[in-house]
Amino acid sequence: MTEPVPVPELGHGAAPADRARLDRALDRLAVTLRGMTARADEAQCECHWGSPEELALLKLPDTELDLDLLHRTWSAPDWSDHGAVLRRVLPQFARVLTGGLGAYAYDIDKVGISFHRAAWQQWPAPQSAAVGEFLHAWWAHALLTPDPAVPVHELLPLCAEASADIGPWLAVWDDLRHPVADRHLTDMIDQWEWDLLEDALPWRSWFVWSEEETESVRTELTAWLAREAPARLRATGASAELRHGARLLGLPHADRWEDPHAPRHRYA
Template identity: 60%
Template sequence: MTLPDLPAARRRLDSALDDLTVVFRGMTAHPDEYNCDCHWGSAEELARLKVADLELDLDLLHRTWQAPDWTDKAAVLRRILPQLASTLVTGRVAETYSDMETIGRAFAFGAWREWPAGQSAAVEEFLGAWWSHTLTDPDPVVPAHDVLVLVTEATGTVRPWLDA
């Protein structure tokens, strides 16, 4: 039995997710990163962000992208990006935490466009692939209007997304 061929947009998205995993493998929060125990989480949870490739539970992932006061926002975003992207695409974020605007701002605050070329290209490809997949999927997991909010906040522009 052969499996049906995946649509091109889905293959592109899967490839972009794989690329994020490869490009950001081994990333951690800065060793001196700190966040308030009473507002963000425990020292044990913070220590998890300083261990590469360790899966975070959904609540910790949420508190991490939502916190605006990281010293090195870029390092924190790079640390969680593969898991965050996968969680976004599967709709697990939208099920529990539907504030796509805040997630998009987390991308923007991480200044991903200023990262080394390979890293910023991987993020840009992920956003474009997710948008393309959302527009071509007859029943997308995350509604197009929610994805549009996220990609617009993440990139600071709506034009290329509407043009697509």
């Protein structure tokens, strides 16, 4: 049996109640998915994925994987039953995720796709409820943590792709009137302003939405920011330039660039 893998820190400065909710969600996930395994006939390419001995570990319940094998497992796109594989590793994977993936943080943009590919919302009700509560608890924890292990501008796309819906995550933020949550919104607009002003979704949507659905997600996100951002940006003391950028999101695309406060530099 492999040695237990240390659980990373969840981030710094979260409110105790939200940290407690996330801990409960992780515990619930572990209890609900206890005993899960990959299918007995699940196969993988030895040259591209790993050894038969490593594959055999996925068919044993409740055995911790080393972090490299865990990464290869959740990120592989070609399991015959991705849902069963994700159920097998999710108790450990969820705890690793809340620490930011460590050396594998470069693949954070594939996590939501892995959840989506597993069709977790179609799992038996206790399992899907446990996954949903984990994602919501993680999101609420991040919004109230000054320095979350996964930045909010990376976690929002993850949750949206995992659930194929951005609305519930914006609704949580909408109801959360807190200086830390406002600071995250300021930082996110600073990261995404150029893409949003050019009517582009500020992350690549891998395999989750059609072109029409992607446009709908972008429209919903832009409308929410145009409504929510001005007051929150003022509260955080954001620059006048950033406040104007948020205001421009509420204008039709053609009108943005005629505005006297439109950014002078535009990406090609």
